Amino acid sequence: MLPVVIVGGGLAGLNCARVLHKNSVPFLLFEAGDDCGGRVATEVVNDYRLDVGFQVLHTAYPEARHALHYPSLHLQKFYPGAQVFRDGAWHLLADPLRKPLSAPATLAARVGTVKDRMLLAHLQSEVNRGSVESLFARADIPTRRRLEEFGFSKDFIDGFFRPFYRGVFLDPDLGTSRRMFDFMFRMFGQGDVVIPAKGMGMIPLQLRLGLPRHSLNFKTPVAQAHPDQVKLADGRVVGARAVVVATDGPAASQLLGLPPVKTRATTTLHFATNKSPLSRPIIALDGEGEGPVNHLAVPSQVSHEYAPKACHVIACNVIEPAALVADEPLLKQVLAQMTRWFGKQVETWHLLRIHRIRHALPSQPPGWLEPADRPAVLPSQVFVAGDYRSTASIDGALRSGRLAAEAVMLSGNRLNAQEPRPVR
Numbered sequence: 001m002l003p004v005v006i007v008g009g010g011l012a013g014l015n016c017a018r019v020l021h022k023n024s025v026p027f028l029l030f031e032a033g034d035d036c037g038g039r040v041a042t043e044v045v046n047d048y049r050l051d052v053g054f055q056v057l058h059t060a061y062p063e064a065r066h067a068l069h070y071p072s073l074h075l076q077k078f079y080p081g082a083q084v085f086r087d088g089a090w091h092l093l094a095d096p097l098r099k100p101l102s103a104p105a106t107l108a109a110r111v112g113t114v115k116d117r118m119l120l121a122h123l124q125s126e127v128n129r130g131s132v133e134s135l136f137a138r139a140d141i142p143t144r145r146r147l148e149e150f151g152f153s154k155d156f157i158d159g160f161f162r163p164f165y166r167g168v169f170l171d172p173d174l175g176t177s178r179r180m181f182d183f184m185f186r187m188f189g190q191g192d193v194v195i196p197a198k199g200m201g202m203i204p205l206q207l208r209l210g211l212p213r214h215s216l217n218f219k220t221p222v223a224q225a226h227p228d229q230v231k232l233a234d235g236r237v238v239g240a241r242a243v244v245v246a247t248d249g250p251a252a253s254q255l256l257g258l259p260p261v262k263t264r265a266t267t268t269l270h271f272a273t274n275k276s277p278l279s280r281p282i283i284a285l286d287g288e289g290e291g292p293v294n295h296l297a298v299p300s301q302v303s304h305e306y307a308p309k310a311c312h313v314i315a316c317n318v319i320e321p322a323a324l325v326a327d328e329p330l331l332k333q334v335l336a337q338m339t340r341w342f343g344k345q346v347e348t349w350h351l352l353r354i355h356r357i358r359h360a361l362p363s364q365p366p367g368w369l370e371p372a373d374r375p376a377v378l379p380s381q382v383f384v385a386g387d388y389r390s391t392a393s394i395d396g397a398l399r400s401g402r403l404a405a406e407a408v409m410l411s412g413n414r415l416n417a418q419e420p421r422p423v424r
């Protein structure tokens, strides 16, 4: 039997491969890069583990719970909440249910009002109602309007929601689909925000290790994709029972002539230091909106394996438009802002790396997540997967990969029941 050919070894391609393999369907995966993982990667620099673009896993992700074996990832939790820098001071906004002792500090924080705190609980119970799928059937509007209509004050939206969800969607203006917001808000409420002890790259590694080595081909870009074959960039042609294009959106547009996918860029600057600037393993936010750093974390405070003994690694995350500023002026601006946040200790920080991710996430405006618009098989009979087909997240990428594998198997069953598929 000809194999199913999967183009792209990010989480979508890997999960597609996992499901096919579990069902004894032979496959060949072609990945342009030198390893699997795509946008989820961890680079080791001088014994520091740097996630290539700061990111986290939500334990409540429904697809990830099935596709991944959480215990083997040794997941380490962030503090539930965030701390916001505003008017020259830090303000703690903790989850009162999980951190009841921090309730007085959270109530006293100069971000929003007491009513805003109460609305948060109300919003949580609203997004927890019904199935996850039902969130995507609700009328769609931009996130900012959704929050305004829910009754949150402008102060709370600008001081908390804006920087927090800028970090999640990489969207400067809260223009993202409210469906995506509701989904993520539910995930924050229903589980923990975690990173694997040895870095986010452990997630694709776990998936890769479950696959037969001989089916995986690295440094092998695909130049053309058709329903029954692919042409590799080196000119070889590989016949296929079915072809799944599981690349990022811009690459899929090029390969398949799909409409262009608008994406968001982000830049992460990693610094090494002896002393963490934060007193707990929490995400710190720019509540002033002046940037360039929107959110900051110290992953080594969450998992000590991210840095050598007695050292820390700091991830400063910049979104558009500042994410597009050149290295030298950006570094200068970041250090000036960090000095406002943390004072003289910043002088001891040592830059490890600047990671620039041009196509970090597809933008997800209202209407984006209409399931009917995103089938796993195109009219051309090429199958597709990738976060741009689903929620732009680890969970969405995994889900799209599973759906593509299921669609391939379903089409195979149908064809087997009718007549043998012509192969060449």
Ligand SMILES: Cc1cc2nc3c(=O)[nH]c(=O)nc-3n(C[C@H](O)[C@H](O)[C@H](O)COP(=O)(O)OP(=O)(O)OC[C@H]3O[C@@H](n4cnc5c(N)ncnc54)[C@H](O)[C@@H]3O)c2cc1C
Pocket: 007, 008, 009, 010, 011, 012, 013, 030, 031, 032, 033, 036, 037, 038, 039, 040, 052, 053, 054, 055, 056, 057, 058, 220, 221, 222, 223, 246, 247, 248, 251, 255, 266, 357, 359, 360, 361, 385, 386, 387, 388, 392, 393, 394, 395, 397
């Ligand atoms: C900085 C950053 C922060 C993020 N934060 C979070 C977060 O906190 N939580 C969360 O859930 N999600 C987050 N995400 C999103 C999440 O990482 C992605 O949605 C997900 O990893 C996308 O997986 P994918 O398989 O769809 O695409 P990709 O990971 O882009 O994989 C596509 C693969 O296809 C390969 N490829 C492309 N063209 C070809 C070709 N012609 N031939 C062969 N191979 C090809 C690429 O090399 C790549 O390996 C973040 C993303 C970034 C970049």
